Amino acid sequence: MPEGQFCNKTPVTTEEALKALLGDKGGKQYYEEMSRLDVDAEKLWASLQKTCKSRTLTWLEICAHCGMCAESCFLYRVNERDPEQVPAFKIQSTLGEMIRRKGQVDNAFMRRAMEYAWARCTCCNRCGQFCPHGIDMGVMFSYLRGLLYSQGFVPWELKIGAGMHRVYKAQMDVTSEDWVETCEWMAEEQQEEWPGLEIPVDRANADIMYTLNAREPKHYPEDVAQAAILFHLAGENWTVPSTGWEQTSLSMFAGDWEACKGNVQEVYAAIERMKPKRVIGTECGHAHRATVIEGPYWVGRPDGKPPVEYIHYVEWLAETLRAGKIRIDPAKKIRENVTLQDSCNYVRNHGLSNFTREIMSYIVEDGYFVEMTPNRECNYCCGGGGGFNGIGLFRHQRNVALRTKRDQLLATGATLVVAPCHNCWDAIRDLEEEYRIGIRWTFLKPLIISMAIVPDHLQPQDNDEEDAE
Template sequence: MSEATLERGINALKEQIDAPVAAFFSSCVSCGMCAEACLFYTETGDPKYTPIYKLEPLRRVWESEYTLIGKVKKALGLHKPVTDEMLEEWQELLYDSCTMCARCSMICPVGNDIAYMIRKTREGMVASGNAPEGVKGASIRAVTIGSPMGVKLSALEAQIKHIEADSGLKIPMDVEGADYLALLSSMEIMNFPEYLEGLAKIFKQAGVSWTLCSTAFEATNSGIQIGSSDIARTLVQRIVDGAERLKVKNVISPECGHAYTAIRWEGPNLIGRPFPFRVVHILELLDELRAAGRIKTKGLETERHTFHDPCSLVRKGGVIDEPRRLMDMVTSNFVDMKDRGTLAWCCGGGGGVSSNEDADELRIKAFKKKRDQIAETGADVLVTACANCRLVIEEGLEEYNIEMPIVGLSEMIADHLVVDETPPETKK
């Protein structure tokens, strides 16, 4: 990366401004409703966390560069410029107190997609050297080591060995011509290997031809979180290269919210061409297998279960009904939270917040929202489909002395799977 300066930062912001951004800023009437949609405001009551306020650097650049009145103001010396001090102050607002969950984008009465603009503003923060150290570290590890948590292929291979020994299942690696390439998040490799075991079990039963890839197993994308298209592109390119090398038809995004946004929606735009393969979230795939009758489950959990919607799945990809249909396969007492689907509340740790130590205290405060929502359902078990949400919620509940099991949905399906002794032939 080239040296970060204020000038580069402002140029990066300029480059980010497009017609939607200009329309959004032109439409804002300072009504403040976005604050009511944001857990960092509702749980702290501090008005500086009002989402639109977090965009002030981008708004200033838009006004001075792309509006007639702003150009006049600038010529007359009446314009408030973006300064280094300002960006330093805004670091907390743009990183610590925003998960890019996009709930505000769903609420804004004039239709401003605020999260879309936060993502863009972070590009300017990176270019000007104002990204938080924790997120920077994760990004550097992602580029140099291959994973934001520093997980190497050898660690994955060790986990695979364990899983294969424990379960007797085979985890295919680098199988050319497989239908599906499964990606993982570092957290799944290190903290929740049951996800990978679950996949192996389900795919064997459903006759899905699949593989892992030794050069592209990490699905998370720190570039998207920190706001660096350069880093994001490098990480997406690794997956594309791996998928193309193995000639797979589909790539499966794992139980991780932002990884899905990165590979499904930003990926092709980052590398500048459409993918020659389909990208599918694991929940979408499991629901397809369910609908096709390729997976069957037995036994219903009778304890009360609820589901936490990962923001990136519901508000970036519309994956709302799939998890509920899957929940219905395995539970008899499922209760949704009051705000669900596109209006679900964030766990408070997405968008790089959980890897940003500066945000730890604030994140725990903001978590009260999720804590209360979960409590309201009276659920005994929480299910979700994002390893990051899962860790953030585990930590949050622990902080508030609440004991509750948290389960990944894929793993739950795997636990209830009907396993035939002679699985069907691999279907194409």
């Protein structure tokens, strides 16, 4: 069949099309159309010839078929060591085969590849770390996702996600007006407890520009307030942009590179416009990956860096606690076994493991911090990375995948896990719902607020009066 009404090779670019696609509950019609969607083999081959160069071709060619990647893959381990979950098999039988056939593949091949690309790999990149040849199958699966997306073979939710970015410049339908209103609302709401607290929008030349995840204003506006409280406590000169505030990229999970570029351009335009000294992103892994690590390349910056220094929230927080700009009340330090989730996107893929541990050293009483095994660069994916969390079609596979983190958490004996990443946070919430292991999970912001010492000049006035009386 040619293109379907919902499942086709055209990205969603209008609000109308987006709403229509959303109206197809669960993607019922979408997947039905996908089962008959044609493959444009010529376009696929042309695309492969243009974008699959020596690095990837060499990876596919020199793979020694040694199987060392098998044990490195949490999806292989958690799926009863199914040989079809061996990373080398997964990539060779999809991308490798696509190239060997010079793009001459059929609908069934593409649907199988879609299942492999989104339900058998979270792009955590751990396999590349364990391959003697340095073959990074996560990178190749991300590349494969782009090829599949361009042919219309992408999970329904991610087609919507990429469409959201194209239409609203955010992963959810949060317009610039909604966003600015949320900032005003949150600032107002905090006045009683935090007199003088501001959420300055579009303030030029601030020390910090803050960017975040659209689900914060959409579903967890208190997260925006918490960020504001901590900047207020630390006495920072900060701001948020009215446009270009959305840091995430479901388009990266979808493999919609054009939308990825548009997204990052929006954020970088805000940086150029407002000229902050540096930018700080929220407690999110993939947002950091998209906007700080990969983003500069999507927009073609030859130095591979954002326009100004762009750091993760944990870097700012470590620095702030180190400098004593926010002080922790020793009596409020964590006194229960607590562990830490290393996000693949900024730990394995950006080396920030020391920052989170430094933060833990300030907020956890000695003897209560328990490392997961393995940890840091070797840690396993939360089980829901790379878009896995959000795909209804693959919910069963995702729930199986969560068992890795479940067992890691159980082995620590911890009752609390600090998860400074939206995806990890969601995955841990879902694994608790699914498996009931009695773990609590938290971002850093609410933790720090609950244990920070509030200096007198930031205390509410009436409190002072009461004290005076």
